Amino acid sequence: MRNTTLIIAGLICLYLPLHAQEQSHGWQEKPVIHQLPAEFAKESAVIIELNNLIKYEDGDDNQLWMYRTSHRIIKVLDEKGVENFNKMTVPLYPGESTQTIKARTILPDGTVKEIAQDKMKEMKGENGGTEIVFAMEGVEKNAEVELQVTYKKQPVFFGKETFQYLIPVVEATFELTAPSRLKFEEKGYNGFPTVSDTLIDNTRHIFAKKGSITALEKEEYSFEDASRMKAEYKLSYLPEKNAQVRTFTWQELVEKLYANTYKISDKEQKAVENYVNSIGIREGESEEEKIQKIESAIKSGITINKDIDPEKAGRMDYVIANKATSENGMVRLFASCFTAAGVKNEFGMTTNHNDILFDAGFENWTELDEYLFYFPGTKKFLSPTEIYFRYPFTSLNVLGNKGVFCKMTTIGDITNAISDIRTISPRPVTESRSDVRAAVTFDQDMEPTADVTYSYTGYCAMGLRELALLMPKDKLKDLVSNLISLAVKPENMVKYGIAGEAFENYYTAKPLEFSATIKASQLVEKAGPKYIFRLGDLIGRQSELYQKSERKLPVDMPYSHSLNRTLTIAIPDGYTVVNPEVIKMKTEIKEESGTVTTGFTSDYKLEGNQLIVNITEFYSQLHFAVADYEPFRKVINASADFNKVSIVLAKK
Numbered sequence: 230m231r232n233t234t235l236i237i238a239g240l241i242c243l244y245l246p247l248h249a250q251e252q253s254h255g256w257q258e259k260p261v262i263h264q265l266p267a268e269f270a271k272e273s274a275v276i277i278e279l280n281n282l283i284k285y286e287d288g289d290d291n292q293l294w295m296y297r298t299s300h301r302i303i304k305v306l307d308e309k310g311v312e313n314f315n316k317m318t319v320p321l322y323p324g325e326s327t328q329t330i331k332a333r334t335i336l337p338d339g340t341v342k343e344i345a346q347d348k349m350k351e352m353k354g355e356n357g358g359t360e361i362v363f364a365m366e367g368v369e370k371n372a373e374v375e376l377q378v379t380y381k382k383q384p385v386f387f388g389k390e391t392f393q394y395l396i397p398v399v400e401a402t403f404e405l406t407a408p409s410r411l412k413f414e415e416k417g418y419n420g421f422p423t424v425s426d427t428l429i430d431n432t433r434h435i436f437a438k439k440g441s442i443t444a445l446e447k448e449e450y451s452f453e454d455a456s457r458m459k460a461e462y463k464l465s466y467l468p469e470k471n472a473q474v475r476t477f478t479w480q481e482l483v484e485k486l487y488a489n490t491y492k493i494s495d496k497e498q499k500a501v502e503n504y505v506n507s508i509g510i511r512e513g514e515s516e517e518e519k520i521q522k523i524e525s526a527i528k529s530g531i532t533i534n535k536d537i538d539p540e541k542a543g544r545m546d547y548v549i550a551n552k553a554t555s556e557n558g559m560v561r562l563f564a565s566c567f568t569a570a571g572v573k574n575e576f577g578m579t580t581n582h583n584d585i586l587f588d589a590g591f592e593n594w595t596e597l598d599e600y601l602f603y604f605p606g607t608k609k610f611l612s613p614t615e616i617y618f619r620y621p622f623t624s625l626n627v628l629g630n631k632g633v634f635c636k637m638t639t640i641g642d643i644t645n646a647i648s649d650i651r652t653i654s655p656r657p658v659t660e661s662r663s664d665v666r667a668a669v670t671f672d673q674d675m676e677p678t679a680d681v682t683y684s685y686t687g688y689c690a691m692g693l694r695e696l697a698l699l700m701p702k703d704k705l706k707d708l709v710s711n712l713i714s715l716a717v718k719p720e721n722m723v724k725y726g727i728a729g730e731a732f733e734n735y736y737t738a739k740p741l742e743f744s745a746t747i748k749a750s751q752l753v754e755k756a757g758p759k760y761i762f763r764l765g766d767l768i769g770r771q772s773e774l775y776q777k778s779e780r781k782l783p784v785d786m787p788y789s790h791s792l793n794r795t796l797t798i799a800i801p802d803g804y805t806v807v808n809p810e811v812i813k814m815k816t817e818i819k820e821e822s823g824t825v826t827t828g829f830t831s832d833y834k835l836e837g838n839q840l841i842v843n844i845t846e847f848y849s850q851l852h853f854a855v856a857d858y859e860p861f862r863k864v865i866n867a868s869a870d871f872n873k874v875s876i877v878l879a880k881k
Contacts (some may be wrong), residue, residue, distance in 0.1 A: 274310035325678035386464035412466035462745030497545035619735035661687030661790035784853035791847035826850035829867035
């Protein structure tokens with residue numbers, strides 16, 4: 230998650246005192262082996278108990294402290310389970326202190342093997358963070374592994390706890406306790422319960438429990454993390470101040486965003502105006518032209534440095550002079566430039582839809598880690614901190630999600646912002662294309678040569694454009710060869726080319742193109758007097774969904790897009806295509822209105838000695854319910870099936 234200081238600045242200064250003590254939720258002094266429900270008997274490992282506790286308490290230092298305790302008991306049932314849980318890793322987080330770590334193995338005969346503190350070693354993890362690693366002693370089949378960790382940190386008044394993983398959970402509990410002056414709310418997602426708080430002896434309690442949580446594994450075309458059972462919580466009321474007024478609302482957030490994003494000093498204003506003039510913004514230009522010039526200049530000329538001093542990173546005069554800032558500073562720079570150029574804009578934030586969907590009815594500020602600008606004049610969005618993306622193509626993590634935006638209101642000379650929840654609509658299917666043009670000729674020995682061009686626009690070009698621009702020049706041939714995978718040997722690629730790499734081509738929809746001329750003898754196989762030509766290989770390997778197990782998750786496509794392929798085969802003199810009918814394929818998904826939202830069609834025509842094959846495939850719908858998985862699977866597999874199509878050439 231990004232550093233969200235932009236949105237929570239000033240929250241910690243809210244004085245809410247606490248009393249610290251070590252938590253030991255769920256840890257039994259004399260543990261016993263648990264009986265496993267029959268429904269989980271065939272698993273490799275099962276989480277018997279998963280208990281997460283959030284506790285706010287008054288400290289002796291009159292400070293507010295927050296404690297998070299995670300306790301779990303895992304039963305291992307086979308060698309795979311033993312291998313997965315005979316070692317434990319406990320992450321350490323910046324700004325948090327680890328109060329306690331307890332770990333033990335309970336053998337099937339009841340023997341308990343405690344893990345001594347001196348066996349727990351601190352080291353650097355693969356992702357660069359610090360973690361504590363230790364081996365669990367004596368782990369064997371039907372043993373149980375138990376771990377409890379308590380962290381202490383400055384309070385955060387929003388959060389999320391996840392309760393569904395790759396292995397099933399017999400019972401999960403979420404508990405939150407706080408002094409009576411703090412009234413939290415909890416909301417469950419994807420089947421986890423939503424509960425209200427209870428006041429007992431000046432302490433508020435939230436307690437939610439869920440049993441028999443099935444395993445949730447990754448499936449193709451799914452946002453599995455967003456589909457996991459979870460509980461979110463937030464501080465919603467301060468009863469001693471005003472029990473009827475909801476706190477930490479979207480409106481409060483927008484007011485903070487507006488102040489942090491749009492309010493700049495006179496010195497900064499002058500620097501911004503000079504910068505806007507220097508990049509060629511002129512009166513009379515359309516908002517679209519101004520947006521493009523500002524984005525191109527900032528993203529190509531200003532770098533994001535996570536280590537930069539926050540105070541300097543937030544000063545526009547410093548940022549412009551030193552060409553470096555933080556993500557928050559980048560947002561301020563964009564907002565200042567748009568405003569100076571007369572471009573109406575609304576800054577907003579949302580969640581990463583791969584992890585959690587934005588919920589307008591539950592104001593969980595800490596999950597907002599995607600920055601966006603919305604332009605009322607063009608009704609399009611821009612991602613300010615995604616350096617390789619260009620307007621109107623935003624981060625893929627936000628498409629179809631909702632977000633909260635600063636909608637500007639002006640009365641006289643005073644401008645403020647009100648919260649506005651809007652949907653980040655995907656771009657039209659026609660703006661992101663992945664096309665193939667291929668022309669095949671044969672020499673007198675029936676050896677084929679293919680002139681092939683792969684063309685990409687919009688989201689389909691993302692990732693590839695970065696490679697084409699940033700990859701060393703001596704590696705570009707390998708890039709083309711990997712994309713157009715027809716050359717069996719390097720020398721089979723007679724020539725190649727790349728065009729349209731510049732990021733600014735997103736503005737004009739000029740495609741990124743990879744072209745090659747390839748001698749592809751492997752496409753032809755002699756079968757007696759006939760020749761078999763692997764026509765489907767010209768479109769490259771395709772995604773497949775030949776899943777035999779029952780689909781559990783809904784289908785989510787990353788973006789709307791289309792794929793169009795034109796294959797032109799010059800039929801050798803004296804030959805004919807024996808089986809052209811194998812080319813014809815069609816499958817599609819329709820709405821109740823009859824509108825086709827997703828489909829695959831392949832057809833052909835014969836013009837003289839040319840066989841011209843046209844293939845269209847498109848995905849304008851991003852989300853499909855589990856019940857609609859089968860028709861979606863058929864469309865995906867149609868392309869993979871075409872990849873296997875061969876035509877037969879025979880003498881007339």
